[in-house]
Amino acid sequence: MEKAIPLLQSLVWPVFILILIFWAGKSILRILNAIRVRIEAGDTFEAGSSGLKLTSTGKLVKTSGPQRIVSPTPAETSIKELNTIAEADDVKGDVEEDFDNPGYHIVHKARRERSLDSGDYEYYRLRIFLETEPDVDISRVKKVVYHLVEGFPNPDRKATDPDTQFEIRTSAWGQFYLTADIYLEDREKPLRLGRYLNF
Numbered sequence: 001m002e003k004a005i006p007l008l009q010s011l012v013w014p015v016f017i018l019i020l021i022f023w024a025g026k027s028i029l030r031i032l033n034a035i036r037v038r039i040e041a042g043d044t045f046e047a048g049s050s051g052l053k054l055t056s057t058g059k060l061v062k063t064s065g066p067q068r069i070v071s072p073t074p075a076e077t078s079i080k081e082l083n084t085i086a087e088a089d090d091v092k093g094d095v096e097e098d099f100d101n102p103g104y105h106i107v108h109k110a111r112r113e114r115s116l117d118s119g120d121y122e123y124y125r126l127r128i129f130l131e132t133e134p135d136v137d138i139s140r141v142k143k144v145v146y147h148l149v150e151g152f153p154n155p156d157r158k159a160t161d162p163d164t165q166f167e168i169r170t171s172a173w174g175q176f177y178l179t180a181d182i183y184l185e186d187r188e189k190p191l192r193l194g195r196y197l198n199f
Contacts, residue, residue: 034198035173089131103136104191106146106180110199113171116145121173124199128178129159131168138162142183149176 021028109127116123128146131137144166148155152170159166175198181190 003026012147073126087111088110103133103181104141104193105131107131108178108195108197108199110172110197116171118173123171123173126170126172126197126199127167128170129165129198130182131165138165140184140186141166142185144183145181147179149178151189172197172199 014121032062066080107129110124113123113125117124130141130144139162141162143158143160146157146159146168157168157170159168163165175196177194177196179192179194181192183190
């Protein structure tokens, strides 16, 4: 019996990890897939003793393979098609693109909403809003115009309330790249920021 105790103790962690993988396997795969998609989009990933770090460049790069986007009726598109949409917006020339802007950030939160599911598509409620660095005054912002991808009803949505951090709310079943024009009091042209919405 004394020889069996060390054996059982050495099996506790592997058994625990296997149970965790079995119980939360689908969620773990979704997290790993989200990390893979962001890395393919150009984000950097670091793993070390202090934990994991995934930083966003805010830029979307061309890769092959289908990516789901939001649409009132489910549809598939590719990163190349998303880039074409973004490039078409850039041709307008009425905004200043600044992905390295340290003061303003587009942020999103997603919550699973089973009541909206349609067929095999799992829907999420999204809250998209503006965050600023601690030393940046949000009162400089006059309005934010969010540009959702084609397929959304009203893909260009304006937010003017600083008390809600210029938030908009919508629902989606797939990941997509969003741009937003930030209109500031002291800038002639709006500042364009981008964010890849994953959930």
